[in-house]
Amino acid sequence: MSNLAAVQWAPLSCVGLGLRVRGHALLHSIDLQLVAGETLGVVGPNGSGKSTLLKLLAGLRAPSQGSVHVLGETLASLPRRRVAQTLALVEQHADTHDAISVFDAVALGRTPWLSALAPFGADDRAIVEQALIDVDAMHLQRRLWGALSGGERQRVHIARALAQRPQVLLLDEPTNHLDIQHQLSLLHCVQALPITSVVALHDLNQALTCDRLAVLDQGRLVALGAPLDVLTPERLLSTFGVHGHYLTDPFDGTRILRVRAP
Structure with a gap:
């Protein structure tokens, strides 16, 4: 399939996507074509451009170069209502000061x-x-937003995104503030949904459960592919500054990444 055909059929894609702010490049010429139904993990050190990429893909920021496409249409040309029906973004620090119930949120x-x-x-x-239910927050529905803990708020934000019934779900560090049980259940929930998702993650072992990984380093896409193919010992050292090797969990045969300081 040609690059043009891939862009036309991809639920979400970008070509030559870049962003400069006050002369400083935050992203450099990113090319991505998502596969329908996949979970694409986005990993990289702090400041590598993960949050910036998600905001550009969601249309919250306009790129300095390149373009974002939704099912072959340029994102910038679509009405905001259509974009909101197609894409949902959960940011790291989304918040509200409105005195509303969880259900209403x-x-x-x-x-x-x-x-x-x-x-x-x-x-x-019903939706x-x-x-x-999907984020294990049904029991919170009558609680006021302001009375929730940080982890509870995060789950409610994700529930609101799910309620949009988007074709593409964008999640920026969705497991922040969550205990380990809800981290695991949330990632399983997202990966089981019949939609395409892009998830920025810090935990590399959680990232290994994604279908593909995009590795960012200083605003550049330096690797894209199956998790075990891109998170090689060489890549872990050059991009993340750590030594790493894989172990096999005797319980179920899952590969586990072990990292250590150089």
Whole structure:
């Protein structure tokens, strides 16, 4: 398949994507074509451009060069309502000061689908409830947003994104503030959804569960492919500054990454 055909068929793609701020390049000519239904992990050291890439892919920032495409259409040319129906982004530090219940916060995810002729109804309520169930937050639905812990808020943010019923879900460090049980259940939930997802992660062992990994280093895409193919000992040293080797878990045969300081 040609690069043009890949862009036309990909649920989300970018070509030559770059961003400069006050003369400083934050991203350099990123080319990506997502595969429908895959979970693409984005990894890299702090400051490598992970959050910036997700914001550009979601249309929250305009690139200095290149373009983002959704099912072959240029993201910049699409109405915001259409973008919100197609893409959902959960940022690291999203917050609200509104005194609203958890249910109402998640119900905001239905906004792109509502209109005067199609108000919030029984189907929307069922979608909101399912999103709360998916992140193990149904028991929080009547709680006020301001009374939630950091981990609970993170799960509710993700539920709101799920309530949008997007074709592509973008998650920036979604396991931040979550205990280990909810980290594992959340990643399993995302990977089981019948959508395409892009997940920026710090934990490289969690990243190994993704279908593919994109490795960023100083704003450049330096590796893209199957996790074990790109997180090689050489790449771990050159990009992350650590030595690494793989162990096999005797319980289920899973490969586990062990890292140590150089």
